[in-house]
Amino acid sequence: MALIEQLQRRVVEMGLVPKIIALLPLVSMMCAMISSLWLAILPIEGQFRRTYISENALMPSQAYSYFRETEWNILRGYRSQIEHFDTISNTERNKQMTEWLRDFGAKTAIYNDDEFGDSLYGILHAERGDGTEAILLAVPWHNAEGEFNVGGASLGISLSKFFSRWPVWSKNIIVVFSENPDVALRSWVQAYHTSLDLTGGSIEAAIVLDYPGSNDYFDHVEISYGGLNGELPNLDLVNIAVSITEHEGVQVSLHGIEPGFINDESYWSRLKILVRGIFNNAFAGLESLHGNEAFSGWRIQSVTLKAHGKEGGNNDITTFGRIPEAMFRSINNLLEKFHQSYFFYMLVAPRYFVSISSYLPATVVLSASFALASLNSLLNNQYNTLSFFSHYNLMAVLFWLISMLLSFIFSQLFLYVPSMSLLVIFILAMVMIPLAAGRLWTITEPLSYRLQMYAFFYMSLVITSLMMVNFALAFVIGILAFPMTVVGTQRNLTLKKCVLLVISNPLVSFFLIKPHPQLLQKLIFAWQQLGCWSWFVLCLGWLPSWILVALSACSGTQFHTVGTTKKEQ
């Protein structure tokens, strides 16, 4: 404490305080730059760590895997039938599957979902367990790209048959066949925890199989792990998935990046994985889901295994089956929930990761840059002596409340009327705000400074509160919204600042990043069906601040009169 006081005294003595205050805009911008540079530094050698299995009980690939040639015939048999399932209805498919599952003693039930399609699930009760915990194998009939998941379904049924013959299980095994990997699976997960009669205990981990086509051979496996709302499965689960896959001699790809590129072990490949990871996480729910996202929010660790490369691969389909087999064996060993390893991490390669302590400063600095911008609007003008209870300050608070209310109405409106054309009209109207300012209404200069102060402070708070829950979204929003802070207040808005203002509008900038004609519907859909709150973060977190900045960007010409009345006071 004494040291801090000494330092503070020195700073005051050297007259640095006014200098620092004058430099606040620059410091704020520096902070934003440091924040982005921070992420660029993470893939440099020495900044990341090699992954390790933290939970000793997992012991991946320590036991011999038996899903081999003998099972191949069974698998082919099922596959020859399933190949024709593409043309028949979901009900008939489920009926046939139910029969097969019952053949080897699984209890089955069908979850009826008129909206997204029925899901069939079967439970193999553990012989050695108390039946309170379960491991889940999910097979969507159609994968994220809409292909019919022939290999996945055949693997699902033949693996279940294979598992049913084994006495080693200490956790129930649940196998789910859902219509698709997103809404149907998610609504099944929801129903499992709320309404279904046949249950098998709390699901510890879930593995989603995606093997489209009836080819015998494949090239490599893509592991998807990012969940909705910034959730990630425990790093241990990802680690065993990677280590088992590589143990089987199959190469791993992440975020759709080819293994060849990953195996370079170059800075650029790591950076690419990192950036893709951030983007996929930030925009989760807007892209089609892989399947593992469906388990987010229920304390279930999940990954999706997807087979890539129909032609020219030299790994056969039983190799792909041995990956979930070995993972099940590993998870089966667990005595506790997954808790040992990291929940907050970012992968820069299948075997390299960055932990939260290394990457969190990026958003902390970003949030600080908004806070400094807010401080700048408070201190760096002649109105800094206005008291807290001054008219302008109270007006600014009122404006903030109104903009919050408007944003809330805006967000609710589109939940009921998800029309893109209406959105375009709204966006155009919003873009008009700064242009109309000065003509239709005038905002006095002290008020405009206060408005910006609250806008940036609110933005900083939003980023801070998001950064632990959803780091990627917090970071992306912070960077995209940053142009707001350099707009400033002036009497005549230059074109450059106008552009800055427009591109920092939440919806415009989201559209620029993810140009998709159905973006609005996707955002709304992600909220309503998947429970993904990006839409509300945009509307309630970012939009109010933007409205305030847009209103204050062009402050009124009453500057002189205000200045004199203030002096008189």
Added chain:
Amino acid sequence: MLLEEKYAVVSCIVIRLIVSLLFPSLQAQLDKSVELSTPMSSYRSLTEGIFLLRNGFPLYHGGVVHHPPLLVAFMSLFEPQCLVALLYALTDGLISYQLMCMARCFPGLEMPSWLPGALYALNPLALLSCVSQSSVIFANAFTSTAILCALKGNLLSFATALGIASYLSPYQSLLLIPSLYVLSRENNQRTKAALAVLSVFIVLLQLSSAVTGGSWEFLQATYWSQMNFEKLFPNLGLWWYFFIEMFDMFIPFFKAAFNLFVISFILPFSIRFQRQPFYALVLCIGWITLTKPYPTLGDAGFFFSFLPFFKPLFGYMRCPLLSVLLCIHAIILSPIFYHLWVDLGSGNSNFFYAISLVYALALGFVLIDLCWSMLRIEFDGGRPNYNLKFTPTNPKPFLGELVNKPIVVTLKFNKTQYKGNLISTDNYFNLQLSEAEEVVDGKNKGKVGDIFIRCNNVLWIGEDLSAKEQHQQKPTTSDDTPTTTD
């Protein structure tokens, strides 16, 4: 009652009623948040108590109810939910009204009397606490009544109010000590007040015993379980984390230590600031909020609503921005970290405890800042002098700068000062002055010409600012330097 005051009270009640009635599910949600409700104050357990009481079951056997029996009996009179919401809103309105009455007791504050009431009406913490229907609001209402009555010198109602407040929340009884200093010394008022509070408290206990069928079990369930921290629930306080993993034999020791910690600062605050007893009271409220076993944001909201009374001190505060930022961040992040820990399972208890420590830090900063500002304004004799600095100066360069300038030398004895031009000084800080004047006890005794002052007689030396600005007599305190050399 001024028009603005009426507006403040009415808006306070209306806002709370509207929020409660517009969002009927909000109450249950807020009641589940650990920030606003604890096992000792939650509405959930209160309704459980009401149910038990109505059906003639023993109140405290289940270990769920920790509210005092009279409160449960009183609340059981209110049947429909909207009536309960109205009761809570009215109680908050009463607090807001009393804050304004207190403001009228301090005309010197230059603050409109409606301001504290209006701020209380808009205080989000008080609002949320009221909507969550946590029972801390009743203890707060009786505390504010007690403070108001003490300020007005109304002995009997003071004793009743404080007695009830202590009955509702045992740590409130500590406020007796600072509030005694508010009362005047004449005809044993303080002794009478203390005895009256005690007797009110005892009468209430007797009544409670009668309500619960003559048993004294409630003492164990209400007060002892609070002081003994029997319900190990996470909250914003400092206690819970310590007792999660501790060897059994140490637990009683640490519980005693924590209780002593709550009590320890009450007496020092009261004695040191006995000439500003109202402020001592507020500091004590803040201290109890910080250190008691089951604090909620409602307590903090109550404490913050007294901050407008410190208006003249705001200029002295050294880190108001930091405390405000810490406070806002802690309050926003604590539910998020709790969600990460309990709902998602990706965080853990350390996250939540860390953020509750940030909250404690914010409260601590506010308390420290208030103490410092009160000491400063006392030093400045009640008139704020924000420019006065206490930075230590190096004596030698300081004296070097003063050569050939008019200076004041104050001696250690006889209240004697010499004013004159400093001609030279040496390594012992002996001083040679020319054209010196002698001033004893503020009276000019005439010129003494060239003099030499031996270093060991000097109390302090400063630049003679009165010689600089002839027309204005200014105190020469701006550069107090300890340049004595013994």
